[in-house]
């Protein structure tokens with residue numbers, strides 16, 4: 001299975017130019033993104049790092065169609081200038097092509113692991129049978145085959161994050177956004193999660209964009225972009241080590 005779909009932008013899944021985002025603060029505006037150029041390649045795990053408040057989450061929100069920038073453009077897959085599209089089309093694009101993983105898991109309390117994943121696939125238009133098969137396969141891929149019928153309250157933090165990853169990967173997204181995906185987890189579970197993100201890039205060909213504070217995650221990255229005070233201050237390619245160790249096992 002591969003999602004190496006090349007849109008209009010060759011190796012690039014995302015190409016953004018001159019992003020400016022301002023928020024109102026009292027009577028004035030605070031500029032949180034100060035003209036950011038950003039790109040991400042298919043098959044790369046691209047890490048976005050930087051201090052708290054530097055604009056990482058804001059950048060991801062403007063790239064993924066969640067937050068409209070005041071200036072700049074975002075080209076993604078076969079879309080030129082995402083923000084020129086209607087909000088309905090942006091939502092549809094996000095649903096069809098992007099997966100999201102957040103720190104807080106964002107699971108529905110009443111649904112089992114299987115239902116959490118199925119619901120998204122059905123929303124995308126899959127039949128019940130196909131949704132069930134795809135959801136089961138995605139949960140098995142993250143090692144949750146034995147937990148299909150459990151609800152979030154009895155799952156550990158690491159298991160919940162794996163459900164969220166299965167939900168994001170089940171639709172085989174070409175672009176996967178992860179915002180602090182390991183920060184609520186211990187080292188062992190953090191390692192499971194970062195390895196799954198690495199695999200999403202290597203084996204599924206997804207462009208994985210991972211926002212993190214944790215410099216230890218750099219070991220898995222193809223590229224590390226550093227942002228400070230709304231500007232990109234460093235951008236380095238790395239050779240990832242898929243077998244890197246985040247924490248000693250107890």
Ligand SMILES: Nc1ncnc2c1ncn2[C@@H]1O[C@H](COP(=O)(O)OP(=O)(O)OP(=O)(O)O)[C@@H](O)[C@H]1O
Pocket residue numbers: 023024032050051052053054055056057058059
């Ligand atoms: N909706 C908003 N309204 C006003 N200010 C905002 C809003 N969202 C973010 N900000 C401000 O923009 C700045 C950047 O926020 P952002 O969440 O992008 O930073 P971050 O680098 O992701 O930080 P963290 O690592 O703490 O999550 C912060 O100063 C924040 O207070």
